[in-house]
Amino acid sequence: MSGIDSLLYGIGLAGVAVNAASGVLEAGRKPFDMFGMVVVALAAALGGGTLRDLLLDRTVFWIADRSFLICAITAGMLTFGAARHWRLPPQLFLLPDAVGLALFTVSGTKIALALGHDWLIASVMGVVTGVVGGILRDVLCNEEPLIFTGTLYATPAWLGALLLAGLTEAGATSAVAALAGGSFVLITRLGALRWNWRLPTYSARR
Amino acid sequence: MSGIDSLLYGIGLAGVAVNAASGVLEAGRKPFDMFGMVVVALAAALGGGTLRDLLLDRTVFWIADRSFLICAITAGMLTFGAARHWRLPPQLFLLPDAVGLALFTVSGTKIALALGHDWLIASVMGVVTGVVGGILRDVLCNEEPLIFTGTLYATPAWLGALLLAGLTEAGATSAVAALAGGSFVLITRLGALRWNWRLPTYSARR
């Protein structure tokens, strides 16, 4: 692997680990046992990429490379063990989670572009890879998906994916497009957390 | 495309748009933001056909033809904008939703028949195409699926799909079978709405 690919692979594993940890922390508010925790962790860490691969008719990534599966199980169980001994504030994971969102979005978009899909499908696949895990996590916990209500989360992912796809179509090298798109996702997400940026809502119960 | 195919394609796009609108109206009872609305709209509009294509190992229809994806996103955002300014009663969508159910059922059944599946699998695929979107919409909104409790919805779809498959096996032309099956779904669904037809239930809390 080239330098940029090794870096992306490493950040990908880190993203899986962080999402698995976020699954355990979320499920910790429920009376779930260790198995339930691990299932929620796996759904949060692997769900988005799995749906992307099923939709694109690729071999599911954690079946093609077991490292992601082992990483998700290990991170889930370590977080479970740690959370029984220390009080882990969910905020602890916001920074690495933003890194994971950026990486997942970049990898999902690049995979779809490499298969020959256009900017629209590719950017949707980036968003699917980035956010479906968090939706599955909340559905399994029987709660309304957090990312439907909180500070900007999927919007940075979608805009960053569009930027990546646009730069690629404009002739930028793969590394430049990935770095630009990923940085955009990361910075916008951190800005949303810092300044509480939100999308408009409406309530039908007026 | 022949005349009947163009017509079915146009009604298919209309069905996608109506289902996306119904997703936004349903999600409007929750404190979801615009992104959450669009995700629920996409799940409602594309979920049934996506599951059908995954089960039948076909290319997912909105990846093969982006028009359906663009149509669902556009309809979802327009409904979101409209619902912020005017009070849209959900009843407004019952008639076009019935048309969408009929069309989705016909297209799902015909696709499975064309792949060589028999009447049983084909009719199940018709029902999957017609109703899974509505189930996904309600699961994402953390509610019990409406179609499990209300007036007849899936039953007309299944009977219409069986009629379509039976006529095809009996030698009817594709257009006749599609029109007969689709009309049956539409009329029975409208009848169920008008006269409040329901299936039997039981309560285990006796």
Added chain:
Amino acid sequence: MSGIDSLLYGIGLAGVAVNAASGVLEAGRKPFDMFGMVVVALAAALGGGTLRDLLLDRTVFWIADRSFLICAITAGMLTFGAARHWRLPPQLFLLPDAVGLALFTVSGTKIALALGHDWLIASVMGVVTGVVGGILRDVLCNEEPLIFTGTLYATPAWLGALLLAGLTEAGATSAVAALAGGSFVLITRLGALRWNWRLPTYSARR
């Protein structure tokens, strides 16, 4: 089919029927109608094997062999009919459900091994086949998944799948490995029911 294969096939059908019945009994606590019951029954009976087949890129088992679909629909409707006339205690199904869990785990693990996957992926597929149906059933009923909170359920499945995969790699015949793994699942699950074995949990609301 050889003797052992016929036996596994028969127990597989029985597992599908029992899971369909458990879906109806679970959904019976909700005001669902007959169609809702049947959908929950199908999700409970076929969901795990369907996800396994999608992940492994195989033809979905109930499309390849309609017997499983017919069996699930029939069992769901018979249970619905019976439950309207008699009070069926859910405990009635615990023994056949344990048999179904053992069989589903064995078949899922064996299918993945036969496709050339290693012990880790194969054992995960065994667990997916055994437990995803029950998770889907509870998500559709808008409840927290029971198997995340109760007596040991997935852990016996995973240990039995590991035993099966280990014995196969050690050179045991297919029948011996299947019987050893399946018996382990069954006996451990029954022991968990009898002596209330549970995994550790933690509550984040300390």
